[in-house]
Each structure stands twice: as C-alpha cells, then as structure tokens.
Amino acid sequence: MKYTKITLPYKIKSAVLAFGAQSKAAFCLAKGNAAYLSDSGGDLSDLENFKKFEKQIKFLQKKFNIKPDIIACDLHPEYISTKYAHDWTQGVEYKVKTIQHHEAHVVSCIVDNNIKGRVMGVTFDGTGFGADGNIWGGEFFTGDVKGLKRIAHLKYIPMPGAEAAIKEPWRMAFSYLYNIYGKGNALKILKRLDKKKMDILEQAINKKINSPLTSSMGRLFDGVSSLIGICDFAGYEGEAAIRLEKTIEGMGHSVPQGYGAGRAERRYSFKYGNENGIIIIDWKPVIRGVVKDLKLGVKKPVISMKFHNAICDMVKEVCIILRKKYKIKKVCMSGGVFQNKYLSGRLRPMLVKEGFNVYGHKKVPTHDGGIALGQAILAYES
Structure with a gap:
C-alpha cells in the first residue's frame, strides 16, 4: 500500500490512530516524530473500499509497530469512519476523540507546512458536520494545532x-x-x-x-x-x-x-x-x-x-x-x-x-483525504 510520511516538529508521546472522513477515505497513524497518512481511497459506503481500509490499517500498524493510545474520528455521527472508530474500540480502553471536520482541514495544512504560531484558516468544501449541528463548508478559523475558533462563515x-x-x-x-x-x-x-x-x-x-x-x-x-x-x-x-x-x-x-x-x-x-x-x-x-x-x-x-x-x-x-x-x-x-x-x-x-x-497543501491532499492528519494532531493536543 502507498502512504505518506510526515515528519513532525515535536514528539508525540501517545500514539494516535485517526480514521479520517467518509469519502476519499484515508487514515493516519502518528507516533514519535512521524505521522503516516494512507493514500486516499474511495467512499467507505462501498464494501470493497471499506475492506481495503480495514486491511491497510492493520498493515501499517504492524509495519511500524504502533499500538494507538488515542483514537480520533470525525464529528459526523453518520460517517462510516466514525462508526468504525467507535466499533474498533469495543472492549478496549481507548480515548475516542471526535474532531470537527474543518478544524482538521486547517491543522492538516498547518502540519503539512510546519507552521508555528497562530494562523487564519480558510476551509471551503462541500460537507462537514458542524459543532452547532449544521452542515459547514464555508469557514474561517483562527488558532493553532492545540485548537481553533470559528470566526467567520457563509450565511446558512x-x-x-x-x-x-x-x-x-x-x-x-x-x-x-x-x-x-x-x-x-x-x-x-x-x-x-x-x-x-x-x-x-x-x-x-x-x-x-x-x-x-x-x-x-x-x-x-x-x-x-x-x-x-x-x-x-x-x-x-x-x-x-x-x-x-x-x-x-x-x-x-x-x-x-x-x-x-x-x-x-x-x-x-x-x-x-x-x-x-x-x-x-x-x-x-x-x-x-x-x-x-x-x-x-x-x-x-x-x-x-x-x-x-x-x-x-x-x-x-x-x-x-x-x-x-x-x-x-x-x-x-x-x-x-x-x-x-x-x-x-x-x-x-x-x-x-x-x-x-x-x-496551501504540499505533501498532504487539500481534500478529505488529508483530514486524518489534522484529526490525529488535534486529538493528541486536546
């Protein structure tokens, strides 16, 4: 399988597995000074895509000997990746952290560019479950890898x-x-x-x-x-x-x-x-x-x-x-x-x-295939 290694500017002491979004399915494993982002796949509603997703998670876990301490997933309760993240933790003591979709987008860009300090994040896409229960996708944020605040958005x-x-x-x-x-x-x-x-x-x-x-x-x-x-x-x-x-x-x-x-x-x-x-x-x-x-x-x-x-x-x-x-x-x-x-x-x-x-993005996709990286970092930092 193909994946991208992202060198982190600091050491992650608790390993994280982030399950990404629904479409352009990609997960991220982060440990130490590295994050491993899988290549984007298809929509997880397709059974073959889902089976491939499962298989790739196991493969990368074994390859890099990473046993996660923290599980991260999207805030959207109906995403298959979100449901799978919660199913994955059944019977095991894991911290499951839900991460807002567009905040993950911004942080993936921050990490992709190794930016220090606070930024303004502009995130435009089709769909992402918002903290207020509405569907976001025309958003402006301010903050850093430790957390973001929504400061502007398109009228509902x-x-x-x-x-x-x-x-x-x-x-x-x-x-x-x-x-x-x-x-x-x-x-x-x-x-x-x-x-x-x-x-x-x-x-x-x-x-x-x-x-x-x-x-x-x-x-x-x-x-x-x-x-x-x-x-x-x-x-x-x-x-x-x-x-x-x-x-x-x-x-x-x-x-x-x-x-x-x-x-x-x-x-x-x-x-x-x-x-x-x-x-x-x-x-x-x-x-x-x-x-x-x-x-x-x-x-x-x-x-x-x-x-x-x-x-x-x-x-x-x-x-x-x-x-x-x-x-x-x-x-x-x-x-x-x-x-x-x-x-x-x-x-x-x-x-x-x-x-x-x-x-903009360099090694990490700007679309939903890149948000797992942002999820992993936000889950660790929060």
Missing part, C-alpha cells in the same frame, strides 16, 4: 433533500432563489425544471423536512452552476463545480468583447454582517448579480468568471478584517474547493499582495 441556507441536494444541484439553485425572491420568481427563473418537484421542495424548506442548514461553499458552487444552466444533476462528486470552473477556460482574466458584458454588473459582491462577534458572509448580492446578468444575456463563461472572482475578493476582504482584529497574517487554505485551479491560482497572489503569508 436550507439544503433541501440533504444528501439528494449534493447529487441534484438544481435543489440548491431553487433554495437560494426561493430565499431571495420567493416561489413565484424562483419558478420563472428555473422554468426549465419540473414545477411539481419545486413545489415539493418549497414544502420541505418551509416545514424543515430533511432540509438541514448549510454554510457550504461547495453548495454555493452547485447552486450557481445549476442556476446558469451548466449542471442540474451531478454524475460524479463535484461535477457541478468542476464544470462551472471549466467554463472559464481560455478566457484569461478579463471579460472579452462579445460576451454580453457591456450592461452587466462590473463585479459580484458579498455582504458582511456580524453575529456574536462572528462575521456572517451573505451570498444574496452575488445571487442577485447572477440573476441580473442572466436576464441581460451575459454568457456563462463571464458569469462563472465573475462568480469565482467574487469569492477571491471576499476571502481577501474577510482576511483583512480578521487581521485587524486578531493580528494574524498567516493564512492556511484547505478543503476540496481549493482544488479549483482558477480560484486558488488567483487568490494566492491577491493575498500575498496584501501582505499575508499564504499556505
């Missing part, structure tokens, strides 16, 4: 159908539009879709039936991808977001002539609020800008580019606000959304220009 939105909304991005498009414009205008904008299905979604949202709240950046990508007619149904993980990014290819960084951009919004902008000292990032102006451009006949590549640019601008603006408050200029970026080359490639120089020290 219902995710009608829960898991179904991941496979059917049109559900998120409806949710955003319904939240802003109400049912009538949402139906007009999405007139190509099945009205009866949208009627059902309205009921689910209003009655809070299987419609968890989410702050996920991945779901915002999905919603915009469907809204502009790129992807209503995803055939593979992240398809809507991947196709939204690919729409920009070949355009460069400026809006070319002949793309219907003359009367369009110059840029989309997020709004910022504050709840109990936490910055709430409101996506409503962005969705309104996209809808306006659609009505003006602006082409999909331009809308996609402006959407991506709006996210870059937002991250820069929020980091500047947070730097003033927390006196931190180290920024760690982690999560599956940062696999988006346009987004990460544009954002990094923007932040550097503003005087930030910016860190």
Whole structure:
C-alpha cells in the first residue's frame, strides 16, 4: 500500500490512530516524530473500499509497530469512519476523540507546512458536520494545532433533500432563489425544471423536512452552476463545480468583447454582517448579480468568471478584517474547493499582495483525504 510520511516538529508521546472522513477515505497513524497518512481511497459506503481500509490499517500498524493510545474520528455521527472508530474500540480502553471536520482541514495544512504560531484558516468544501449541528463548508478559523475558533462563515441556507441536494444541484439553485425572491420568481427563473418537484421542495424548506442548514461553499458552487444552466444533476462528486470552473477556460482574466458584458454588473459582491462577534458572509448580492446578468444575456463563461472572482475578493476582504482584529497574517487554505485551479491560482497572489503569508497543501491532499492528519494532531493536543 502507498502512504505518506510526515515528519513532525515535536514528539508525540501517545500514539494516535485517526480514521479520517467518509469519502476519499484515508487514515493516519502518528507516533514519535512521524505521522503516516494512507493514500486516499474511495467512499467507505462501498464494501470493497471499506475492506481495503480495514486491511491497510492493520498493515501499517504492524509495519511500524504502533499500538494507538488515542483514537480520533470525525464529528459526523453518520460517517462510516466514525462508526468504525467507535466499533474498533469495543472492549478496549481507548480515548475516542471526535474532531470537527474543518478544524482538521486547517491543522492538516498547518502540519503539512510546519507552521508555528497562530494562523487564519480558510476551509471551503462541500460537507462537514458542524459543532452547532449544521452542515459547514464555508469557514474561517483562527488558532493553532492545540485548537481553533470559528470566526467567520457563509450565511446558512436550507439544503433541501440533504444528501439528494449534493447529487441534484438544481435543489440548491431553487433554495437560494426561493430565499431571495420567493416561489413565484424562483419558478420563472428555473422554468426549465419540473414545477411539481419545486413545489415539493418549497414544502420541505418551509416545514424543515430533511432540509438541514448549510454554510457550504461547495453548495454555493452547485447552486450557481445549476442556476446558469451548466449542471442540474451531478454524475460524479463535484461535477457541478468542476464544470462551472471549466467554463472559464481560455478566457484569461478579463471579460472579452462579445460576451454580453457591456450592461452587466462590473463585479459580484458579498455582504458582511456580524453575529456574536462572528462575521456572517451573505451570498444574496452575488445571487442577485447572477440573476441580473442572466436576464441581460451575459454568457456563462463571464458569469462563472465573475462568480469565482467574487469569492477571491471576499476571502481577501474577510482576511483583512480578521487581521485587524486578531493580528494574524498567516493564512492556511484547505478543503476540496481549493482544488479549483482558477480560484486558488488567483487568490494566492491577491493575498500575498496584501501582505499575508499564504499556505496551501504540499505533501498532504487539500481534500478529505488529508483530514486524518489534522484529526490525529488535534486529538493528541486536546
């Protein structure tokens, strides 16, 4: 089996086994000055993937003679990796520590770059169970390997159908539009879709039936991808977001002539609020800008580019606000959304220009295949 050895800047006295996430399954064994992260596999809901996962844990334990003192797993109670972690400890005296998904992302990036001191962590992905019971995924943190504090996030939105909304991005498009414009205008904008299905979604949202709240950046990508007619149904993980990014290819960084951009919004902008000292990032102006451009006949590549640019601008603006408050200029970026080359490639120089020290992943994956490392370190330090 393949694995990555990460040299740690200090010695771990109690060995840790971290079980990672549900998708892109990877575990981590940490002992002494080293952590061993398995290569990312598939989703653990697949029996063959799960059997391989079990086998690899036993193999690495035997290879490095590691008997864990601490077990770490994701906070999500329904993840197979979480259930397996608890099953694994049956009848044995182990400390089982549940670690919040996005905090693990940030710490994996800290360790991957051997960063000392406090950082700002920016974690954008599709799904991660939050400390408040909602689905997170558009998060900002501050802290270090000993612990993190959530300091900003995307405004919550219902995710009608829960898991179904991941496979059917049109559900998120409806949710955003319904939240802003109400049912009538949402139906007009999405007139190509099945009205009866949208009627059902309205009921689910209003009655809070299987419609968890989410702050996920991945779901915002999905919603915009469907809204502009790129992807209503995803055939593979992240398809809507991947196709939204690919729409920009070949355009460069400026809006070319002949793309219907003359009367369009110059840029989309997020709004910022504050709840109990936490910055709430409101996506409503962005969705309104996209809808306006659609009505003006602006082409999909331009809308996609402006959407991506709006996210870059937002991250820069929020980091500047947070730097003033927390006196931190180290920024760690982690999560599956940062696999988006346009987004990460544009954002990094923007932040550097503003005087930030910016860190992405090196040896460790930015997606869920990297969080087991963060889980292991947080479990040991907490």
